[in-house]
Amino acid sequence: MLEIEQLSKTFHIHSLGRKRIQALEDVSFQVAAGEFWGVAGPSGIGKSTLLKCIYRTYLSSGGRIWYDSRRWGRIDLARAAHQVILEVRQTEIGYVSQFLQVLPRVTALDLVAEPLLLKNGLSTGEARKIAAGFLERLQIPSNLFEAYPVTFSGGEQQRLNLARAVIWKPRLLLLDEPTASLDPQSIAIVVDILKQLKEQGTTLIGISHHDDLMQAIIDRVYALSQEN
Amino acid sequence: MMQQWQPVLTIKDLTKIYGGGCPRCLEVTGPEFETNICCHCGAVVACGQVSFELYPAEVLGIVGESGSGKSTVVRLLYFDYDSSGGEIYFHNAAVSANPQVKLPQTDENLLTLNSFQKRQLRHACLGMVYQNPHLGLRMAVSSGGNIAERLIMAGCRHIGQMRGRSADLLAKTEIPVQRLDEPPRNFSGGMRQRVQIAKALSNNPVILFLDEVTTGLDLSVQARVLDLIRQLQSEFHLTVIVVSHDLGVIRLLTSRTMVMKCGRVVESGLTDQILEDPQHPYTQLLVSSQL
Ligand SMILES: Nc1ncnc2c1ncn2[C@@H]1O[C@H](COP(=O)(O)OP(=O)(O)O)[C@@H](O)[C@H]1O
Ligand SMILES: [Mg+2]
Ligand SMILES: [Zn+2]
DSSP states (O other): OEEEEEEEEEEEEGGGTSEEEEEEEEEEEEEOTTOEEEEEOSTTSSHHHHHHHHHTSSOOSEEEEEEEETTTEEEETTTSOHHHHHHHHHHTEEEEOSSOOOOTTOOHHHHHHHHHHHHSOOOHHHHHHHHHHHHHHTTOOGGGTTSOGGGSOHHHHHHHHHHHHHTTOOSEEEESSTTTTOOHHHHHHHHHHHHHHHHTTOEEEEEOOTTSGGGGGOOEEEEOOTTO | OGGGGSOSEEEEEEEEEESSOOTTTTTTOBGGGTBSBOTTTOOEEEEEEEEEEEOTTOEEEEEOSTTSSHHHHHHHHTTSSOOSEEEEEEOGGGGTTOOSSOOOOTTSOGGGSOHHHHHHHHHHHEEEEOSSHHHHSOTTSOHHHHHHHHHHHTTOOOHHHHHHHHHHHHHHTTOOGGGTTSOGGGSOHHHHHHHHHHHHHTTOOSEEEEESTTTTSOHHHHHHHHHHHHHHHHHHOOEEEEEESOHHHHHHHOSEEEEEETTEEEEEEEHHHHHHSOOSHHHHHHHHTOO
16 A cells, blocks of 8 residues: 655755755655554654655655555655645545644644544534544543643643544554553553554554554564664 | 646746836846845846646645735735736636636636726635735725625625625624624724625635735734634635745645745745745745744
8 A cells, every 4th residue: 555665855954054864765665555564763763754754744855655545546645746645635644743733722622523524524513423432532531622732731632633633534544653642541542542443444654662552553563773 | 526636726927026127137036146126127026937826725825024025926816916927827617606707718818808807807706805904994984885895896786685795794704793884993903804804705705815814913813813714714615825924824724835035936835844844945944933
């Protein structure tokens, strides 16, 4: 479903005399539909960069990211037209960032319901109902549903973030340390949700650490190291 | 559905030069010269060779420092100014829902229309909200009257209908209906922008231009106007160009962004890419100066 060929990424920082930072070099691997790949490696090695290149938040400097889109067929995510990328993000590829992107003055419940309205075309009532169920499952206290997430704890925000990305059942899900600020009990719930998503056919690529609970559901690991 | 992939607007080499101009204006201005003033003739290249496409239901941002040419671009597209050069194409297929006027052909450069045709097209298909409400509203005329004027220009002739529609629009933009008969000069900055938005939406525009709509408003007022825009966009799937010098506004509202400096587009891309992986030195500076 995803075929990464000799992907590289170099940042050019102009204010530092066009300093070059080589974040990725010659990354190649193939992800089959339904697999869960872990991306491993020490901090600063380029794990988030890799996910952001796939999502096109970063522009790749070289190489290809072939993706078999349901709608567009085989496309190179590193080069496809903006409109195609936006459409694929809307209907096929989800991304969980390390930090919650809060929308000001949108309640927790609406934040999680929004993807269902936009992507799955549900009514507001239906979407909020499903969202509420999801938040319960993630053990977000119900008195927070109508509150603004800006004030939430790191762990609560992280769970909301995950809920928002998972609730619409994307075809490919990119996870940037989805369990980083969670306690063991929440991690177990998140892992359970991801497991279920995988059983329903979603392909996943996630940054993980060798000691975390996600290992239990990861099929294969791509290890980034200095050589690449 | 495929229609979505055809742009509503195609803009090629749009240029506006103030002052006589000379054959070398474009060669000696722009970001690499750090100026939009021609060193040979002193003319100002407010925008030069701007090209892009606008797609249905997308929100496109134009960001850049003050004086970079952002407003010039949208005001050329709204036919507020005459351009010095370039081409604008309006793709009929995408807008066939708006049949009041005979629309120009897809292959007809809009800049060659006469001023009557331009006005007609504006009234039928375009909406504009200015930073300065004095440009968009008549301050002494009632808010309802301001909107009715616009409805008349768009071809509405029925008084009762107009009042109903005005009341509707004010409700949508969260202005108490009982204030329909008050003039905007009685209103606060945030409310004036709401009246402008109501007026701009009155003809069901195919394209809406928002030029620094929240600039200068108090933060809390700004936030509510931005909420309103977000809400209207998701409800009506409007096609919008948002001009702002504020990356926060751009992040909140847009999915694609063009960055302008010294009258030129220096970079354009998906908004998250522009913010997280800016390529041009100027964009890097802009992003790193964000609070
Ligand atoms: N009527 C005018 N006469 C001369 N120069 C103008 C006029 N309007 C704008 N300019 C110049 O054109 C440039 C772009 O202006 P503008 O489009 O208003 O920028 P922005 O909206 O990005 O702040 C500026 O250098 C400005 O001074
Ligand atoms: Mg301006
Ligand atoms: Zn000149």
